[in-house]
Amino acid sequence: MSIATAQTPTRSPRRARRSLKSTDRRAGLGLLAPAGIVILAVTIFPIIYSIVMSFNDITLTTTGFDFKFSGFHNYATVYGAPVxxxxxWFTVYYSIVTVAVELFLGLLIALAIQNVQRLKDLSIVIMLIPWSLITVISAQMWGYIYNGVYGVLNGVFQGLHIIGSPANWLGAPTSAVMAMMVADIWKTTPFVVIILVSGLQMIPHDYYEAARIxxxxAWQTFWNVTFPQLRGSIAxxxxxxxxxxxxxxxxxxxLTHGGPGTSTQSLAILGEETLFQNLHFGIGAAIAVSTVILVLGACLAFLSAFRSMVEEEAA
Known part of the structure; x- marks a missing residue:
């Protein structure tokens, strides 16, 4: 009499790895779920809700908001308004000038910091001070500097005999725009510097040794070694x-609350006034959605131009 022993089938290594990957994937999704819910709640939902608002005529009632579908009427109203x-125009002009100047100054400062070995850490800490300031506090500080009565800038310029009498820097359209640009460049250039310094530190030193040999x-080394390796950080x-x-x-x-007049009124300022001050919710949402589309278009244009420049140099 023989007894047959049943053997338990063994799982193949490939199937075991697949099962392990599936388990890891489920565990990873479970860990990411809380962050995903928060992102949906604070980012995706407001965007979708703003898009819905932009296609409705919204009135404020005692019980809440009354939505009435109006199609593209809000967009027609927005695009037909000269303001x-x-x-x-102001937002695009302001962005192009400030970003270009910040990239140029940031590159110069980053190269200078990279060549100062002993004081590099101290230089980076000093550069972080303007960037670490809250923008509201920074704007208040620049408001005191530009003040037409007791401003520091007038005192310095009068002491150097550049101007004969105090100037109201924020009272004229041209000077107000320039003053705001200077304040923004002062605050945000350190952000560019930190990114570019990090990029410079990632360039292998052997490249510079080969260029020296x-x-x-200096210019050839920068143009043929530093700049090509730094393009990703610049982008x-x-x-x-x-x-x-x-x-x-x-x-x-x-600084100016969009003035004098509307000379420094950005799209964000216009949207805030329309949405929260004038309570034109549908029109304000249309301005916000149009701003998002404009920003995405500007980013795509910047990346496309940068990619084309890289491809031309590679060819």
């Missing part, structure tokens, strides 16, 4: 700064 196009001068800094510049709100709100 909107003035805000678009080949007899390259990253430029992308972040475009996103921030197109959404500028707190600096003009504190």
């Amino acid at each position: 909107f196009w003035h805000s678009v 080949d007899g390259a001068n 990253l800094a430029g992308l972040f700064r475009i996103l921030q510049a197109f959404g500028v709100f707190d600096l003009p709100f504190v």
Whole structure:
């Protein structure tokens, strides 16, 4: 009499790895779920809700909001208003000038910090001070500097005999725009510097040794070694700064409140006044959605231009 012993089938290594990966994937999704819910609640939902608001005529009632579908009426109202196009022009002009100057100054300062070995850490800490200040506090400080009665800038310029009498820097359209740009460049250039310094530290030192052996001068070394290796960091800094510049709100709100007149009225200022002060919720939402579309277009244009420049140099 023979007894047959049943053997338990063994799982193949490939199937075991697949099962392990599936378990890890479920565990990872479970850990990411709380963050995903928060992102949906504070980011995705407001965006979708703003888009819905932009297609409705909204009135405030005693029981809440009354939505009445109006199609593209709000967008037609926005795009037919000259003040909107003035805000678009100012926001685009302001963003292009400030981002270009910040990238240029940030690159110069980053190169200087990279070449100062002993004081590099101290230099980085000093550069972080303007960036670490809250924008409202920074704007208040610049408001005191630009003040037409007791401002520091007037005192310095009069002491140097550059101007004969105190000037109201925030009282004229041209000087107000320039003053706001200077304040923004002062605060946000350190952000660009930190990104570019990090990029410079990632460039292998062997590249510079090879350039030195080949007899390259400082400019040739920068153009053929440093700049190509730093393009990714420049693109990253430029992308972040475009996103921030197109959404500028707190600096003009504190310094000029969009004035004098509408000379420093950004799209964010216009949206805030329309939505929260005038209570035109549908029109304000249309301005916000249009701003998002404009920002995305500007970022795509910047990345496309940067990619084209890289491809031309590679060819």
